[in-house]
Amino acid sequence: MSVRSSVQTTIARGGFLGLRGVREVVLIGVLYVFYCVTRTFADGDLGPAQDRAGDLRTLERVLHIDWEHPINNWFLAHDWAAIPASYWYAAAHYLVTLFVLVWLFRKGAAHYNPARWALVVSCLIALACYLLLPTAPPRMLSGYHDILSIHAGDGWWGADASAPKGMGQLTNELAAFPSLHAGWALWVALVVRRSTRNYWARGLAWIHAVVTAVVVVGTGNHWILDVVLGWALVIVAMWLVDPWFEDKRQLVTARRIEFHRRVAGTTAPAIETIPAPAPEHPVLDADRGSKTLPARGAADVGTGPGASVCPAMTDEPDWRRFRC
Numbered sequence: 001m002s003v004r005s006s007v008q009t010t011i012a013r014g015g016f017l018g019l020r021g022v023r024e025v026v027l028i029g030v031l032y033v034f035y036c037v038t039r040t041f042a043d044g045d046l047g048p049a050q051d052r053a054g055d056l057r058t059l060e061r062v063l064h065i066d067w068e069h070p071i072n073n074w075f076l077a078h079d080w081a082a083i084p085a086s087y088w089y090a091a092a093h094y095l096v097t098l099f100v101l102v103w104l105f106r107k108g109a110a111h112y113n114p115a116r117w118a119l120v121v122s123c124l125i126a127l128a129c130y131l132l133l134p135t136a137p138p139r140m141l142s143g144y145h146d147i148l149s150i151h152a153g154d155g156w157w158g159a160d161a162s163a164p165k166g167m168g169q170l171t172n173e174l175a176a177f178p179s180l181h182a183g184w185a186l187w188v189a190l191v192v193r194r195s196t197r198n199y200w201a202r203g204l205a206w207i208h209a210v211v212t213a214v215v216v217v218g219t220g221n222h223w224i225l226d227v228v229l230g231w232a233l234v235i236v237a238m239w240l241v242d243p244w245f246e247d248k249r250q251l252v253t254a255r256r257i258e259f260h261r262r263v264a265g266t267t268a269p270a271i272e273t274i275p276a277p278a279p280e281h282p283v284l285d286a287d288r289g290s291k292t293l294p295a296r297g298a299a300d301v302g303t304g305p306g307a308s309v310c311p312a313m314t315d316e317p318d319w320r321r322f323r324c
Contacts, residue, residue: 021105024105024116028101028116031120031123035123035127036171038127038131041131044134044172044174045134046136046140046174048134049134049135049136049140049174050136050140050141052133052134052135052136052177053135053136053137053138053140053141053176053223054141056135056177056223056225056226057141057223059225060223060224060225065224065225066224067217067224068138068144068217068220068223068224069143069144071214071217071218072138072144072145072147072217072218072219072220073145074218075145075147075218075219076145076147076150079151081218082147082150082151082218082219083151083154083155085147085215085218085219086147086148086151086154086155086157086219087155088211088212088215089148089181089215089216089219089221090148090155090156090157092185092208092212093180093181093184093185093212096185096188096208097119097184097187097188100115100188100191100192100205101115101116101119104116104191104195107195111191111195114238114241114242114243114244115187115191115195115242117237117241118187118191118234118237118238118240118241118242119184119187119237121237121240121241122180122183122184122187122233122234122236122237123180125233125236125237126178126180126183126230126233129177129178129229130172130174130175130177133177134172134174134175135174135176135177135226136174136176137173137174137176137220137221137222137223137226138217138220138221138222138223139219139220139221140173144220145220146219146220147218147219147220148219148221176221176222176223176226177223177225177226177229178226178227178229178230178232178233179216179221179222179226179227179229179230180230180233181212181215181216181221181222181230182209182212182213182216182222182226182227182230182231183230183231183233183234184234185208185209185211185212185213186209186230186231186234186235187234187238188205188208188209189202189205189206189208189209190234190235190238192204192205193205193206194242194244213227
């Protein structure tokens with residue numbers, strides 16, 4: 001039995017993979033508990049958080065991306081979309097991310113380790129934002145609707161948050177900026193993109209990212225800029241720790257250097273190859289074992305020391321007249 005088949009058999013029987021898997025589950029569990037507990041220490045004062053949310057809304061109006069109100073009203077008017085969106089917000093964020101982590105784990109450390117650390121780095125950066133800049137979601141401002149609260153009777157979540165009923169006090173409802181729902185969904189799309197050539201899997205991963213972005217805005221839980229910053233955090237995290245992005249960094253660096261050279265005019269332009277002038281005296285050509293003679297005009301053909309070497313017609317090019 002080959003080494004590879006032996007390893008595959010061991011994995012299938014739950015050998016060392018079981019211990020390694022338990023270790024990873026414990027590690028991720030500890031990190032997630034730390035994340036959840038730490039963000040509850042953020043300032044819970046609603047007034048400043050609403051002021052920051054108002055600043056985000058003003059900035060979005062300047063940028064002409066203040067689309068929360070029409071999207072939120074559309075979900076309010078269509079229960080057939082609002083209820084699945086509520087389930088999506090409450091469950092897909094965790095289930096899809098966990099499924100992709102397990103899938104990457106089974107593919108090997110080269111796929112799993114960078115993806116896991118990218119997730120950890122993005123969460124730590126987001127946690128710092130939650131602690132330093134608590135921001136109210138749209139549903140806490142007048143004119144917007146809390147879709148999950150409206151449909152709390154149709155699911156397991158409570159009226160105060162997407163957490164299960166009776167556990168709303170364990171969450172920080174002002175942890176809206178940035179949106180890790182949107183960030184983790186983009187993470188799913190990126191790691192699936194770099195880990196498989198299956199176009200169906202890639203397509204589903206990108207659909208998940210797009211649907212999540214729409215859902216978090218439509219349910220009144222995040223601003224457009226929350227989504228944008230959540231995406232940016234994940235991209236930065238993967239840029240820092242993922243070898244796939246390291247290759248992209250090297251390509252970007254090479255293109256930037258080439259661009260600067262072109263702007264500075266230091267890149268040598270393409271020119272036509274001009275043959276070197278013939279020497280004044282015959283020299284020995286080591287490859288041909290013959291003499292290379294200087295170019296002569298039509299009047300010189302048949303005369304001089306080279307005439308006996310290669311007599312030629314006067315209308316032929318120099319290389320044929322003297323190197324035939």
